[in-house]
Amino acid sequence: MIEDERLNPGSTATEKQIGDLERKIDELKQKYILFFSGETKQPPEQEREETEKAVRKLIYGGAKSAKMSMIIQNLAARFSLYNNLWLKQLNEMESGVSRLRKKNFATLPPDKFQPQSRKNKGQQEVFLSLNDEESFEKFFMAYQQLLPQAKRAGLDKEGVINSVKSKLVTHNLVETKVSVTLQNGKPSITIKE
Helix, strand or coil, X not given: CHHHHHHCCXXXXXXXXXXXXXXXXXXXXXXXXXHHCCCCCCXXXXXXXXXXXXXXXXXXXXXXXXXXXXHHHHHHHHHHXXXXXXHHHHHHHHHXXXXXXXXXXXXXXXXXXXXXXXXXXXXXXXXXXXXXXXXXXXXXXXXXXHCCHHHXXXXXHHHHHHHHHHHHHHXXXXXXXXXEEEECCEEEEEEEC
């Protein structure tokens, strides 16, 4: 590791920046959860804008290696996903749409967060919430169970989870049920609005 630092002295500073930004994003996520649940009165807009600037600065600062570039891209994609979600939720709050959707899911029992096996062994339903990372872990487990043992080893967990998060944001959903089925030997994800 010492050799790497001499060859690339900026990498440790960049790693520290990435670690700091990951913590900021997690803190910001918690603050938005508190805001959207009604615990706080104002959204943390100033912090969101500062974090957005820091992410942009990191992206345009240029990575010294392909590995760092990939880590920065993943961090930027994660922030972008949350940022889009927060902005859409704020927009929904202003238009009054958010309350209607939340009412529908407020009546669901807590066990909806568990993967549910159907009579058809090749199909499972999972309740997902962008405010609950554990629901995505359960989704991934359900997804993984559908695959043959040989395909499970090389599976990109973060890629699968980010893909389904993107689908939720694209469909403007904070919480929903998804169905995971095996079609033609490949997992298929269906969002049930």
